[in-house]
Amino acid sequence: MIKRILNQETLKEVSTNLRLQLDYNDIKLIEDEKDGKKSKKARICFIKAGWNTNGYYFSDENLQEILLLMEKRPKIYLNHDYFGFGRSEADWSASYLKTWKEDKALYGDIRFTDNPNTVWIYNEIKEDPKTVQFSIDIAAVVEPMEMPDGENGRKVVKVLMYRSTDIVSYAAAGGEAMKILNEKVIADIQNINSFIKKQKENEEMEIKSIADLKAQHPSLVEQLLNENKNSLATDQKIAQLETEVTNLKNSKATVDTEIEKLKIEKVALESNVTSLTAEKTTLITERDGLKVKVDTFETSVKMANWEKDINKAIEDSQIDKKLVSDVFLGQLKRLDKIEDVTKLIEDRKGLSPTVINNGLQSGNLGKDEKVEITDDNLVASIKS
Numbered sequence: 467m468i469k470r471i472l473n474q475e476t477l478k479e480v481s482t483n484l485r486l487q488l489d490y491n492d493i494k495l496i497e498d499e500k501d502g503k504k505s506k507k508a509r510i511c512f513i514k515a516g517w518n519t520n521g522y523y524f525s526d527e528n529l530q531e532i533l534l535l536m537e538k539r540p541k542i543y544l545n546h547d548y549f550g551f552g553r554s555e556a557d558w559s560a561s562y563l564k565t566w567k568e569d570k571a572l573y574g575d576i577r578f579t580d581n582p583n584t585v586w587i588y589n590e591i592k593e594d595p596k597t598v599q600f601s602i603d604i605a606a607v608v609e610p611m612e613m614p615d616g617e618n619g620r621k622v623v624k625v626l627m628y629r630s631t632d633i634v635s636y637a638a639a640g641g642e643a644m645k646i647l648n649e650k651v652i653a654d655i656q657n658i659n660s661f662i663k664k665q666k667e668n669e670e671m672e673i674k675s676i677a678d679l680k681a682q683h684p685s686l687v688e689q690l691l692n693e694n695k696n697s698l699a700t701d702q703k704i705a706q707l708e709t710e711v712t713n714l715k716n717s718k719a720t721v722d723t724e725i726e727k728l729k730i731e732k733v734a735l736e737s738n739v740t741s742l743t744a745e746k747t748t749l750i751t752e753r754d755g756l757k758v759k760v761d762t763f764e765t766s767v768k769m770a771n772w773e774k775d776i777n778k779a780i781e782d783s784q785i786d787k788k789l790v791s792d793v794f795l796g797q798l799k800r801l802d803k804i805e806d807v808t809k810l811i812e813d814r815k816g817l818s819p820t821v822i823n824n825g826l827q828s829g830n831l832g833k834d835e836k837v838e839i840t841d842d843n844l845v846a847s848i849k850s
Contacts, residue, residue, distance in 0.1 A: 493595040506578040515570035521619045535628035559584040603629040783811045
């Protein structure tokens with residue numbers, strides 16, 4: 467499936483989401499033994515940075531993305547999953563023992579399974595490694611990019627998904643076709659050769675009916691019947707797969723419709739969130755303003771009550787009003803406890819309101835005599 471992403475200003479195609487199947491043929495068998503049994507292992511280089519034969523450019527960062535994505539999918543299968551119905555254990559051919567990045571290439575050590583359906587792959591590699599291709603199946607965002615030879619290529623912007631590593635018999639990039647003659651194929655060829663030989667020996671025999679054919683070539687008749695049954699079963703399976711594909715397409719269309727609806731709902735919800743965020747900001751501003759006003763009011767009330775308590779302490783002490791200056795009141799207001807206020811007032815009451823030069827002296831004030839008693843002098847007198 468191809469998904470095109472368009473720039474809204476220029477309507478120019480800037481990137482494409484593609485499923486890529488990239489083939490490589492760099493295999494080295496690893497021969498070792500454990501508990502007297504030979505292991506079936508190999509080391510493969512399954513992708514390199516730069517331009518590959520499929521016309522895609524991979525950066526070193528893309529290789530790191532693939533390496534991280536493939537950690538949870540170590541199994542290697544025979545052939546690609548063309549229909550997307552999942553992988554069968556019958557096609558499980560090998561598994562990664564470890565993978566790593568080195569010199570701008572990804573490598574992996576693999577161990578082949580003893581799966582009867584795929585055991586021939588290891589033997590084929592031992593015979594001729596060039597006949598086997600390892601193909602990685604990924605999904606990536608790509609964009610157009612000119613190749614060094616001037617041809618049109620594509621640069622991989624980001625790898626989105628790693629599906630699997632698969633063993634294929636034909637390289638999409640133009641590699642050698644795989645030549646595999648397993649026991650079944652060899653047996654078929656031998657049967658055909660035997661039939662031709664027998665036909666030459668019986669050229670004089672005349673076949674006029676199916677009964678004659680059965681009598682003279684029973685094995686050939688049985689083979690033809692079996693092939694016909696297999697063909698019918700294959701046709702039925704293909705028809706079933708086509709029906710399933712159609713159903714999947716219809717399901718996808720329904721899902722796409724639901725997605726579009728959800729996108730519209732998402733836009734509406736985002737608009738509501740923006741509006742609510744603006745209202746929240748306004749409320750927070752108003753709340754902060756009210757908090758400042760409340761704090762100011764509480765401070766004013768607290769100061770007024772404190773001044774009231776100080777004035778009451780002054781009245782209760784019956785201190786001479788001449789000894790209560792503005793500076794002294796300021797000192798009282800800066801105290802925290804009423805006990806400290808009372809003590810400072812009592813200390814001040816012990817002073818006599820007389821002045822000598824810049825200091826204080828003992829004596830009584832005249833009735834009409836105006837004397838200014840400074841706060842510094844009073845404090846000095848208290849300390850003495």
